Amino acid sequence: MMHTYFFILTAILYLGCALLPSRQRKTISTVVALAWLLHGAALWADVVGPDEVRVGFSMMLSATLWVSVAAYWLENRNYTLDGLRVLVLPTAALTVLLPGLFPGNMVSLVGKSPVFLWHIVISILAYSTLTIAAFHAVLMVLQESRLHTRPGSAHTTWFGAALDRLPALLTMEKILFRLIAFGFLLLTLTVASGVVFSEELFGTAFKWDHKTIFTMLSWALFGLLLIGRKWQGWRGRTALSFTLTGFAILLLAYVGSRFVLEVVLHRVLV
Incomplete structure (x- = not known):
């Protein structure tokens, strides 16, 4: 599925931003924002279907790191958070791939x-x-x-x-x-x-x-x-x-x- 490729691309972008030197602050901010948008779009496409919704621990972890990246990006505008960047982004790169290994199960929305x-x-x-x-x-x-x-x-x-x-x-x-x-x-x-x-x-x-x-x-x-x-x-x-x-x-x-x-x-x- 297309969202699977989005997950892989997101993981690559997260890892790339984790490895960039801190002096490239603007580049990191821009690429992280792009990766976060891809992550969110892929997660929504994977979790929410026309008549069903996916639940599972891997989806929860992926969503957790999606929120974590957003928190890092927002707070990084006020503080220098390079220490968090090199911890959060590699973890996000790993968890974004977990739904492909542990897909969880689908819950029907019919009649809900x-x-x-x-x-x-x-x-x-x-x-x-x-x-x-x-x-x-x-x-x-x-x-x-x-x-x-x-x-x-x-x-x-x-x-x-x-x-x-x-x-x-x-x-x-x-x-x-x-x-x-x-x-x-x-x-x-x-x-x-x-x-x-x-x-x-x-x-x-x-x-x-x-x-x-x-x-x-x-x-x-x-x-x-x-x-x-x-x-x-x-x-x-x-x-x-x-x-x-x-x-x-x-x-x-x-x-x-x-x-x-x-x-x-x-x-x-x-």
């Missing part, structure tokens, strides 16, 4: 409300944004740990060099909370649409299954973190702990179970 498709799209964007926030939090933990490592005490690896090129921790924290706020908004829309339109979306009344419980718990943790940030000034280790815990619970709600079902158990479920 238009709300169903938008519920899926918003939930994917919510999970993706909060996944990026968790990845960002891990980088901050590693960055802080590296600051306490004495210069010359260990050999500098490629990854260590990338960490050294990240913005200051305060800047990284500002980016983190912007990601969390946006992800929380999307997750709120996901939860609200799932509760209010449950019967219309899924054909059954709202029920408390494992996915719902984990999603609601994650939503509560991220909400509490944003409230604590605004009223108590939470930051640093507290913010990182809440972010990683909230993400781990969200992972249990969807991506983790999908991976086990599709790859380990070779089962296809909606």
Whole structure:
């Protein structure tokens, strides 16, 4: 299919931008924007059909890196994020190819409300944004740990060099909370649409299954973190702990179970 070639071309462009020297800032910005548009178009063509929609862990990962590249591109206009560029773009190049290896399964849209498709799209964007926030939090933990490592005490690896090129921790924290706020908004829309339109979306009344419980718990943790940030000034280790815990619970709600079902158990479920 044509979108398969778009995925391959996107991966090549992402890798090329990761390898370009940082002084070619304008070229990198332009090519990344082009690759991101190709990635989004190919992902939409692969996921959304006339009467069906594809779901699966590989599609989720690809969508996650699509959002991640967008976040990098936007924030790079305000800060110098070469450290993130050499980490995000190669990862995006890899994940953009995963749907070809693990295609997931198709869910029929016949007889479904238009709300169903938008519920899926918003939930994917919510999970993706909060996944990026968790990845960002891990980088901050590693960055802080590296600051306490004495210069010359260990050999500098490629990854260590990338960490050294990240913005200051305060800047990284500002980016983190912007990601969390946006992800929380999307997750709120996901939860609200799932509760209010449950019967219309899924054909059954709202029920408390494992996915719902984990999603609601994650939503509560991220909400509490944003409230604590605004009223108590939470930051640093507290913010990182809440972010990683909230993400781990969200992972249990969807991506983790999908991976086990599709790859380990070779089962296809909606």
